[in-house]
Amino acid sequence: VAQWFNTDSDITLDALRGRVVLLHAFQMLCPGCVAQGLPQAMKVQQLFPASEVVVLGLHTVFEHHAAMGADALEVFLHEYRISFPVGVDSPVRGHPVPATMQAYALRGTPSLVVIDHKGVVRLNHLGHLDDLQLGALLGTLVSQRPDTSEPSSQVGEAVSPGVHQAALNEAPPKACDDTHCKIG
Amino acid sequence: VAQWFNTDSDITLDALRGRVVLLHAFQMLCPGCVAQGLPQAMKVQQLFPASEVVVLGLHTVFEHHAAMGADALEVFLHEYRISFPVGVDSPVRGHPVPATMQAYALRGTPSLVVIDHKGVVRLNHLGHLDDLQLGALLGTLVSQRPDTSEPSSQVGEAVSPGVHQAALNEAPPKACDDTHCKIG
Amino acid sequence: VAQWFNTDSDITLDALRGRVVLLHAFQMLCPGCVAQGLPQAMKVQQLFPASEVVVLGLHTVFEHHAAMGADALEVFLHEYRISFPVGVDSPVRGHPVPATMQAYALRGTPSLVVIDHKGVVRLNHLGHLDDLQLGALLGTLVSQRPDTSEPSSQVGEAVSPGVHQAALNEAPPKACDDTHCKIG
Amino acid sequence: VAQWFNTDSDITLDALRGRVVLLHAFQMLCPGCVAQGLPQAMKVQQLFPASEVVVLGLHTVFEHHAAMGADALEVFLHEYRISFPVGVDSPVRGHPVPATMQAYALRGTPSLVVIDHKGVVRLNHLGHLDDLQLGALLGTLVSQRPDTSEPSSQVGEAVSPGVHQAALNEAPPKACDDTHCKIG
Numbered sequence: 001v002a003q004w005f006n007t008d009s010d011i012t013l014d015a016l017r018g019r020v021v022l023l024h025a026f027q028m029l030c031p032g033c034v035a036q037g038l039p040q041a042m043k044v045q046q047l048f049p050a051s052e053v054v055v056l057g058l059h060t061v062f063e064h065h066a067a068m069g070a071d072a073l074e075v076f077l078h079e080y081r082i083s084f085p086v087g088v089d090s091p092v093r094g095h096p097v098p099a100t101m102q103a104y105a106l107r108g109t110p111s112l113v114v115i116d117h118k119g120v121v122r123l124n125h126l127g128h129l130d131d132l133q134l135g136a137l138l139g140t141l142v143s144q145r146p147d148t149s150e151p152s153s154q155v156g157e158a159v160s161p162g163v164h165q166a167a168l169n170e171a172p173p174k175a176c177d178d179t180h181c182k183i184g
Numbered sequence: 185v186a187q188w189f190n191t192d193s194d195i196t197l198d199a200l201r202g203r204v205v206l207l208h209a210f211q212m213l214c215p216g217c218v219a220q221g222l223p224q225a226m227k228v229q230q231l232f233p234a235s236e237v238v239v240l241g242l243h244t245v246f247e248h249h250a251a252m253g254a255d256a257l258e259v260f261l262h263e264y265r266i267s268f269p270v271g272v273d274s275p276v277r278g279h280p281v282p283a284t285m286q287a288y289a290l291r292g293t294p295s296l297v298v299i300d301h302k303g304v305v306r307l308n309h310l311g312h313l314d315d316l317q318l319g320a321l322l323g324t325l326v327s328q329r330p331d332t333s334e335p336s337s338q339v340g341e342a343v344s345p346g347v348h349q350a351a352l353n354e355a356p357p358k359a360c361d362d363t364h365c366k367i368g
Numbered sequence: 369v370a371q372w373f374n375t376d377s378d379i380t381l382d383a384l385r386g387r388v389v390l391l392h393a394f395q396m397l398c399p400g401c402v403a404q405g406l407p408q409a410m411k412v413q414q415l416f417p418a419s420e421v422v423v424l425g426l427h428t429v430f431e432h433h434a435a436m437g438a439d440a441l442e443v444f445l446h447e448y449r450i451s452f453p454v455g456v457d458s459p460v461r462g463h464p465v466p467a468t469m470q471a472y473a474l475r476g477t478p479s480l481v482v483i484d485h486k487g488v489v490r491l492n493h494l495g496h497l498d499d500l501q502l503g504a505l506l507g508t509l510v511s512q513r514p515d516t517s518e519p520s521s522q523v524g525e526a527v528s529p530g531v532h533q534a535a536l537n538e539a540p541p542k543a544c545d546d547t548h549c550k551i552g
Numbered sequence: 553v554a555q556w557f558n559t560d561s562d563i564t565l566d567a568l569r570g571r572v573v574l575l576h577a578f579q580m581l582c583p584g585c586v587a588q589g590l591p592q593a594m595k596v597q598q599l600f601p602a603s604e605v606v607v608l609g610l611h612t613v614f615e616h617h618a619a620m621g622a623d624a625l626e627v628f629l630h631e632y633r634i635s636f637p638v639g640v641d642s643p644v645r646g647h648p649v650p651a652t653m654q655a656y657a658l659r660g661t662p663s664l665v666v667i668d669h670k671g672v673v674r675l676n677h678l679g680h681l682d683d684l685q686l687g688a689l690l691g692t693l694v695s696q697r698p699d700t701s702e703p704s705s706q707v708g709e710a711v712s713p714g715v716h717q718a719a720l721n722e723a724p725p726k727a728c729d730d731t732h733c734k735i736g
Contacts, residue, residue: 135319
C-alpha cells in the first residue's frame with residue numbers, strides 16, 4: 001500500500017491477527033462499487049464492533065489511473081462519508097494492475113476478501129455478495145475465534161455477542177446528504 | 185398449532201433440537217409481512233441447508249379473522265410460492281390473539297423468533313431485521329452447535345460450511361411470476 | 369360491477385367523461401399487484417387532482433374466487449389504505465373470468481387501462497409500466513382535454529397546471545404501517 | 553459552457569427552440585447525482601425521441617474543483633455510459649460557483665431545469681423529482697408544442713405519440729456492467 005486515508009498509522013494484517021478482516025477492493029469510478037460494495041462495507045463497519053471485524057478499503061486502480069489519483073480519492077471518501085481506513089494499492093511499474101491486487105489475484109472491482117482470525121483467506125469474491133450471505137460468513141468466523149466467550153442466552157434484541165445495539169439505525173453524518181449537495 | 189401446510193406431518197420444536205430454528209410469524213394481509221418478512225424467510229430457507237437452519241412460518245391472525253381463514257391462507261401460500269412449513273396458530277376462545285402468539289409474547293406481525301440448537305429463544309423481534317444482522321446471528325448460532333466440525337480453510341467462494349453454493353441465485357418457481365398473473 | 373367500495377354511489381364512465389381515467393385491474397392475492405401496481409395507482413391518485421385524472425380500482429378475480437370474496441377485499445383495502453373507489457367485477461356464471469375483464473379483453477393482473485377525456489381507451493397494458501412512461505402518458509392526455517387552459521409560465525416547483533403541490537411528500541395514513549401491524 | 557462531451561458541435565438553447573429541454577446539473581462526486589439524478593436523465597433520454605425532448609448534462613462543479621476536472625469527467629462519463637451531451641460549466645474567476653449555475657440561480661446538485669418549446673424555464677428543482685411527476689411535466693410540455701399533431705387514438709401499448717416503443721426495456725451497453733469492472 002502506497003498511502004493510507006482515515007488512519008493515523010499504517011495498518012498491517014499481522015497487527016489485526018485475532019480479528020476477522022473484511023477487505024473491500026474498489027475503484028472510485030466503478031459503478032458497482034459505489035452503488036453496492038461501499039454501502040455494504042459501511043454497514044458491516046456499523047454492525048460489528050472493531051474488536052471483532054475490521055473493515056478496510058483498498059483502492060485498486062487498474063484503469064484510468066490519471067482520473068483516480070490520491071487527491072481525487074480523498075474528496076471521494078469525504079463526499080461519500082467513508083470512515084474506515086482506505087489504502088491506495090501500490091502501482092507496479094509497467095503494469096496497469098497494482099501490487100496488492102496482483103498478490104491476492106483479485107479479478108476486478110468490487111472484490112470482497114474476508115480473512116479469519118488466523119490470517120487465512122476465507123473468501124475472495126468478485127461482484128456483490130448478498131447481505132444475508134456475508135452476514136452468515138462473518139457471524140461464523142467471529143464465533144470461531146478462540147477468545148469468543150459463550151454468549152449469554154439473553155432473550156430479545158441481542159443479536160449476537162458483540163454486535164452494536166441498534167447500530168444500523170444510526171445514520172452516519174454526511175457532507176452532501178443522500179439526495180443532494182447544496183451550495184454552502 | 186391448529187393446522188399445518190407444506191408438511192406431511194406435524195412439527196414439534198423438540199424434534200428440531202440440534203438445529204437453529206427461524207420462526208416467522210405473519211398475517212397474510214399484513215403489508216410489512218408480504219413486502220419484507222416473507223421474502224427474507226424464503227431467502228434464509230434457500231441459503232442455509234435444512235440440517236442447520238429450519239424455517240417455519242406461523243400464521244398468527246389477531247385481527248380480521250374471517251378474511252384470513254385457512255382456505256385463504258392456502259391460496260396465499262400457493263400464489264406467493266412459499267414452500268416452508270406454515271402452521272396456523274390456534275385461536276383462543278374469547279380472545280383475538282391466538283395461543284402461540286400469546287405463549288411467545290409476540291407483539292405483532294411480522295415477528296422473527298430465532299431459537300438455538302438447545303431450544304433457547306435468542307431473538308424475538310417485531311418488524312424487519314436487516315439481512316446483514318440476521319445473517320450474522322444465524323451464522324453465529326450455526327457455529328455454536330456442538331456437531332459443527334471445523335470448517336475447511338478453503339479459499340474462494342465457500343461462504344460457510346453448510347451454506348448452499350450459489351443458493352441465492354436460484355429463483356424459486358412461481359405460479360404468478362413477480363410481475364403479473366396471466367389468465368391461463 | 370357487482371359492488372363498490374370507497375364510494376357512496378355507483379360510478380359510471382359516462383359520468384367521468386371530460387376527465388382522464390386510470391383503471392387498475394388487480395386481484396388481492398396477486399403479488400405483482402400488491403408490490404407494484406397498487407402503490408403506483410395510489411401515487412397517481414396523490415399526484416393528479418381528481419378533476420383531471422380519476423383513479424379507479426377493479427377487483428377482477430379469475431382464479432381462487434373463494435379466497436378473494438368481497439369481505440376479504442374490504443379488509444385488504446383497509447390494511448393497505450387504498451382510498452380510491454374499487455369495484456368488484458361481476459362474476460359470469462360458468463366462466464372463471466368476470467364480465468368487465470372480458471369486456472376490456474384484459475389478459476391478467478395487474479392491468480392498466482387508461483381512458484382519455486372522450487372515453488377512448490388509450491392504453492391496455494398487462495404488467496407493470498414504468499412511472500416515467502405512465503406519467504408522460506397522463507400528462508399528455510390531461511393536456512389534450514379541451515378545457516385545459518394555457519398553463520401559466522411560472523418558474524420553479526410548479527410541475528404542471530393541476531398537479532398537487534408536493535403531493536408525493538404526504539404519506540397517507542396507515543392502519544398497519546409499512547413495516548408491521550401491532551397488537552392494539 | 554467551457555467544453556462539451558458527447559457532441560460534435562457546441563449546443564445552444566436557441567438551436568433547440570421548438571423542443572422541450574431537460575437540463576440535468578450534476579457533479580461527478582455528488583452521491584445523489586450518481587444514485588438518482590443521472591439514471592433518471594438517462595431514462596428520459598431513452599423514453600422520449602430527441603425530436604421532442606432533448607436531454608443535456610451540465611457539470612456544475614462548485615467544490616473540490618481539482619478532483620473533478622475535465623479529464624476525470626471524461627472517464628466518469630465513459631464508465632457510467634452517459635451518452636447525452638454534457639457541458640462543463642465555465643468557471644468564474646474568484647468565485648467557486650460557475651457561470652451557468654449562477655445564471656440559472658441553481659442552488660446545488662442535482663438540479664433539474666426543464667425548458668419548454670418557447671424557451672421558458674418551467675421547472676428549476678434541487679434534489680430528486682419522482683419519475684411520475686417528471687413524466688407528467690414532460691408529457692404536458694411535449695403536448696403543448698404547436699407542431700404536435702393530434703395523436704392517433706390507437707388502443708394498446710402506444711403510450712404517447714412520440715414515445716419510443718419499449719424504449720425502457722433496452723439496456724444501454726456498459727463498460728463496467730452494473731455490478732463490477734473486470735480486469736480486461
